[in-house]
Structure formats: C-alpha cells, structure tokens
Amino acid sequence: MMILEGPSGNNIGAGVAKILGARYAAVEHKLFPDGESYIRMPKIPEGEKNVAIVQSTYSPHEKHLIELLFMIDALKSLGTRHITAIVPYLAYVRQNKMFSAREAVSINTVLRLLSESGAEALITVEPHRYDVLSLFEGKCAIIDPTESFAEALSKTAPNPFVIATDSGDMVRAKKLAELLDCDFDAIEKERDYETGKVRAIHSIKTDLKRKDVIIFDDVISTGGTIELAARIAVENNARKVIAAATHLVMAGNAYERIVRAGVSELYGSNTIPFQNSRAVDVSPRVAEYLKAMKK
Amino acid sequence: MMILEGPSGNNIGAGVAKILGARYAAVEHKLFPDGESYIRMPKIPEGEKNVAIVQSTYSPHEKHLIELLFMIDALKSLGTRHITAIVPYLAYVRQNKMFSAREAVSINTVLRLLSESGAEALITVEPHRYDVLSLFEGKCAIIDPTESFAEALSKTAPNPFVIATDSGDMVRAKKLAELLDCDFDAIEKERDYETGKVRAIHSIKTDLKRKDVIIFDDVISTGGTIELAARIAVENNARKVIAAATHLVMAGNAYERIVRAGVSELYGSNTIPFQNSRAVDVSPRVAEYLKAMKK
Numbered sequence: 001m002m003i004l005e006g007p008s009g010n011n012i013g014a015g016v017a018k019i020l021g022a023r024y025a026a027v028e029h030k031l032f033p034d035g036e037s038y039i040r041m042p043k044i045p046e047g048e049k050n051v052a053i054v055q056s057t058y059s060p061h062e063k064h065l066i067e068l069l070f071m072i073d074a075l076k077s078l079g080t081r082h083i084t085a086i087v088p089y090l091a092y093v094r095q096n097k098m099f100s101a102r103e104a105v106s107i108n109t110v111l112r113l114l115s116e117s118g119a120e121a122l123i124t125v126e127p128h129r130y131d132v133l134s135l136f137e138g139k140c141a142i143i144d145p146t147e148s149f150a151e152a153l154s155k156t157a158p159n160p161f162v163i164a165t166d167s168g169d170m171v172r173a174k175k176l177a178e179l180l181d182c183d184f185d186a187i188e189k190e191r192d193y194e195t196g197k198v199r200a201i202h203s204i205k206t207d208l209k210r211k212d213v214i215i216f217d218d219v220i221s222t223g224g225t226i227e228l229a230a231r232i233a234v235e236n237n238a239r240k241v242i243a244a245a246t247h248l249v250m251a252g253n254a255y256e257r258i259v260r261a262g263v264s265e266l267y268g269s270n271t272i273p274f275q276n277s278r279a280v281d282v283s284p285r286v287a288e289y290l291k292a293m294k295k
Numbered sequence: 296m297m298i299l300e301g302p303s304g305n306n307i308g309a310g311v312a313k314i315l316g317a318r319y320a321a322v323e324h325k326l327f328p329d330g331e332s333y334i335r336m337p338k339i340p341e342g343e344k345n346v347a348i349v350q351s352t353y354s355p356h357e358k359h360l361i362e363l364l365f366m367i368d369a370l371k372s373l374g375t376r377h378i379t380a381i382v383p384y385l386a387y388v389r390q391n392k393m394f395s396a397r398e399a400v401s402i403n404t405v406l407r408l409l410s411e412s413g414a415e416a417l418i419t420v421e422p423h424r425y426d427v428l429s430l431f432e433g434k435c436a437i438i439d440p441t442e443s444f445a446e447a448l449s450k451t452a453p454n455p456f457v458i459a460t461d462s463g464d465m466v467r468a469k470k471l472a473e474l475l476d477c478d479f480d481a482i483e484k485e486r487d488y489e490t491g492k493v494r495a496i497h498s499i500k501t502d503l504k505r506k507d508v509i510i511f512d513d514v515i516s517t518g519g520t521i522e523l524a525a526r527i528a529v530e531n532n533a534r535k536v537i538a539a540a541t542h543l544v545m546a547g548n549a550y551e552r553i554v555r556a557g558v559s560e561l562y563g564s565n566t567i568p569f570q571n572s573r574a575v576d577v578s579p580r581v582a583e584y585l586k587a588m589k590k
Contacts, residue, residue: 033517033546035354036387039399059330066357069408070399078397092331102373104334104365113364116411222328251328 015283301350310578
C-alpha cells in the first residue's frame with residue numbers, strides 16, 4: 001500500500017506512512033489564477049494497486065472535497081484498483097437530518113459522492129454523528145482519539161476534572177476521565193436554534209478549587225458552548241481551564257471568545273490545522289486502523 | 296416545468312421563468328458560521344415532476360458545484376423526477392486533458408458528478424472546449440451568446456472591427472463580424488506554459504483609425520491576452536477599444552491590467568457577475584434551448 005498526502009492532508013499521511021513503513025508521496029498541488037485547483041501525482045507509479053489518500057475536508061470544505069474526488073479519479077486513470085479515503089475531518093456531518101422540512105441533508109450527498117467515486121474504504125476521525133456513515137457503501141472506520149488526548153492532557157493537568165458540554169453526550173467525557181483517573185460532570189445546556197446562542201440550564205455543583213478543568217468536546221465551532229462551560233469552571237474556582245476538542249473548526253472569533261471566558265490552554269487534533277493550539281497527532285490511530293482494515 | 300434559482304443563479308433563472316411563463320422559486324441559502332452551505336427549498340411543491348436548476352459554477356467553483364449537487368439531491372428527495380442543470384459558467388472546463396503526465400483531468404470528474412447526480416440534461420453557455428461535454432451522460436445543450444453580444448455591441452461600436460485573440464479560434468470572431476457587418480482579424484500569440492505569459496508572434500496589419508475595436512474572446516481570466524490585443528489596437532490607432540467576453544473570470548488584477556492597456560469598455564455575459572462590466576443577458580437564449588429540449 002502507498003500513502004498519498006493530499007493538499008489538506010496536514011502531514012497525517014507522512015505520519016501514517018512512517019509508522020507503517022509504507023511508501024509515501026505528496027500530491028503536486030497549486031491554484032490556477034482564477035482559484036481552480038490543479039492536481040498532479042508525479043510519484044504514483046502507473047498501476048500502483050493500493051493507495052490510501054489523506055485529505056481532510058475542513059474549510060474551504062467543498063474545495064477539499066472536490067480535490068479528493070479529483071485525486072481518486074486520477075488514481076483510477078493510473079490503474080489503481082483499491083483506494084482508501086482517509087478524511088480526518090469530515091465536512092457537513094452536522095447537516096445530517098432535516099431540522100426543518102425541505103432542507104438539503106448535505107452529508108448524504110457528501111457520502112454519496114464518496115461512495116460513487118469508487119473509494120472502497122473510508123477512515124474518518126470522530127464525526128459529530130456516527131450513524132450517518134452507514135450511508136457510505138464501502139468499509140468504514142471511525143477513529144476515537146480520546147486515548148491520544150488523555151496522553152497529552154495527563155502532562156498538563158496534574159489534578160484533572162473533566163467537563164462534558166452536553167449531558168446527552170457523556171460517553172466521551174467518561175472515557176477521558178477514566179483514562180485520567182479523575183471525576184467528571186456535565187453541564188446541561190439549551191440551544192436557541194434561531195439565534196444559535198446557548199445557555200446553561202444545569203450547572204456544576206462540585207467545587208473545582210485546585211482542579212485543572214478539561215472541557216472536552218468533539219468539535220469547537222463558534223466557541224459558544226466552550227465559553228459557557230469555561231465561565232462555569234471559573235465561577236467554581238478552577239485553577240486552570242483547558243479546552244480540548246478533536247476538531248478545531250474555530251469559526252469567526254471563537255478563539256478570542258474562549259480565551260476571554262478563561263480558557264488558558266487549547267488542545268485539538270491535527271484533523272484541522274489551528275495555530276493557537278497544541279496538536280494531538282491522530283496518525284498513530286489512523287495507521288492502526290489502516291493495518292486492521294487490510295486484514 | 297419549474298425554475299429554481301440557486302445561490303449563484305445570478306437571476307438568470309428569473310429571466311428564463313419570465314420568458315417561458317414558468318413557475319419560479321429561489322432557493323433558501325445561507326452559510327453556517329464555519330462556512331458550510333445551508334440549502335433549503337421552501338417553495339418547491341412535493342412531487343414537482345420537472346425542475347430546472349440555475350447554478351453557475353464561478354469562484355468559489357467547488358462550493359457552487361457542491362451546492363448544485365445538494366439541490367439536485369434535495370429535489371430528488373422531494374420526488375422530482377426530471378432535473379435539468381443549467382450551469383451558465385462551467386468550472387474546470389479548461390482542465391480538459393493531461394497537459395503533462397499524471398495530471399487530474401478535472402472536468403472529467405465534474406461531468407461525472409453531474410451525470411451521476413441524476414440530472415437528465417445540462418445546459419451551459421459556451422464552454423472553453425465543446426468536445427468535453429460528451430462526457431455528460433444526459434442531453435446537453437451549449438448556448439452560443441454571440442448574437443446577444445452583437446446586439447449589445449452594435450449600439451456602442453458604430454464603426455466596428457473585431458479582433459480574435461487566437462488565430463486558431465476565428466469562428467466566433469467571424470460570426471460576430473458578420474452580425475455586425477464589419478471586418479475582423481486575429482492576433483497570433485504564443486503562451487509560455489511555465490510562466491503563463493503571452494506574447495504576439497503575428498500582429499494586425501490593418502490601420503484601425505476611426506475604428507471601434509472589439510476584442511472578442513470566450514473568457515477573460517488573467518487578462519493577459521486582452522492586454523496584448525488592446526496594446527496592438529492602440530498602436531494601430533483604434534478610436535475606441537472594447538473588450539467583450541462571454542465569461543468574465545477576471546482573476547487578480549485583470550481589470551486594472553486591461554484598462555491600463557487601453558480598454559475603455561468591458562462587456563461580459565451574466566454567467567459570472569462582474570461589477571465593472573456591461574452585462575449581456577443570456578436568459579433569452581437559455582429559455583429558447585430549454586423550450587427546444589422539452590420537445
């Protein structure tokens with residue numbers, strides 16, 4: 001198997017190839033003057049049978065997605081038979097049902113495009129919803145990076161306490177707390193779907209004095225939820241407030257917002273590059289799954 | 296038939312609907328905070344059988360393309376059986392062959408996506424290459440807007456002379472010159488594929504004194520070709536230099552560049568919005584083809 005790093009592979013491909021001892025190539029990529037993408041793959045041998053492409057679909061989401069489809073088609077025309085798409089951050093996964101009638105369920109289209117492209121397998125890191133991936137027609141693997149986060153966070157949080165940002169999604173926080181051997185709790189929030197604003201309807205009762213609070217979420221988008229949780233942690237006398245999320249979407253002024261609320265350290269994975277964070281590398285887990293899928 | 300205007304329909308849908316007396320709806324569209332597109336179609340009745348979507352794929356090309364695919368899938372889920380995609384400007388049509396080995400032939404992917412989406416027909420305005428459209432599996436119509444340009448230009452150029460920017464592509468210029476009842480010529484140019492720069496290797500011999508020169512092209516991208524032709528027109532004493540092109544891509548400083556070279560009027564069609572131009576409306580021709588295709 002050969003690993004091909006796409007324009008938004010963010011060096012995860014290089015990491016995976018190194019771990020697996022697999023051959024590695026980066027795609028040749030540029031933008032035309034009008035902004036269209038140019039894709040060429042000088043280092044893929046003609047007839048290379050088995051290629052795994054790493055291409056994350058963070059913003060500009062559609063460009064990265066289309067580039068992935070360009071790469072898949074180019075590989076097919078070079079004679080590659082088995083293509084695995086490694087999409088560390090999967091775009092549109094939050095548009096997974098009709099929240100109101102007559103909406104486009106965009107993730108369905110994205111998964112249809114990936115299925116029809118001929119990619120035989122899809123590997124992605126912790127999508128917001130797991131169930132939607134059943135729409136992908138090939139093999140599918142979902143990576144849970146919690147262990148990698150635990151390893152990184154254990155160094156910066158000697159006296160940890162984990163906060164989940166939603167009482168309906170305690171599984172991740174519970175897992176992290178177990179790995180860090182600490183307590184956890186959740187805030188209960190209400191989102192106004194018109195304005196997008198969130199407010200707490202159930203807070204944390206524990207005193208967090210001397211605690212290094214870790215607010216753990218799957219994605220930070222506008223930062224509203226983290227802001228809310230951070231303010232609660234500060235009110236409860238937390239020593240340090242750390243925000244940790246798999247995917248740092250960080251839309252608009254999300255970073256300023258969470259820092260203002262009291263977050264002093266931000267951890268994210270390298271599924272989306274974000275400069276003001278410490279990056280947890282998902283390559284080892286991707287490599288593991290890739291190895292397991294081949295069997 | 297119902298006409299649906301997409302986010303990049305640029306009101307061509309409204310024009311078409313008016314001409315045909317067809318029912319019309321604009322899609323509901325917004326961007327999520329992270330930049331993902333939201334698509335909803337409140338005004339399309341459940342089970343509406345026949346819908347034509349207008350969605351141009353200018354920059355951001357991939358976003359507009361994916362939005363088109365979202366709309367097609369949403370229509371299908373509403374029970375629409377016959378979908379026509381009206382794509383006034385078709386992205387990636389210039390990446391239509393391998394200019395060097397192992398390149399992605401991007402237009403093939405774009406047409407595969409449109410074919411597999413289930414759109415039964417594709418209507419587009421003068422793509423840079425006509426032959427590639429054979430890859431679209433349904434019915435296909437290509438609109439030639441030259442007559443509409445002739446009509447608009449006849450008012451501003453009382454003593455016209457047409458210049459084609461490539462001697463290998465004289466057909467369009469000849470047609471425009473015939474419609475305007477005037478002479479035409481072509482410059483012969485050479486493009487350095489490394490730097491993208493063009494230089495003239497054959498110039499215009501005619502004296503253009505008192506002539507309203509129309510430089511006629513299918514697309515203005517960086518403006519390099521128009522700049523070259525405009526300088527030649529100025530050197531040959533042209534009274535006025537008009538640039539006219541179907542698709543005003545206008546990458547980077549293309550506008551400043553052609554103005555500096557002597558262009559005083561810019562005409563383009565409404566396949567791509569560009570504020571510093573006079574827009575030739577392609578709606579009447581689209582309506583004509585749509586009517587013809589239905590038969």
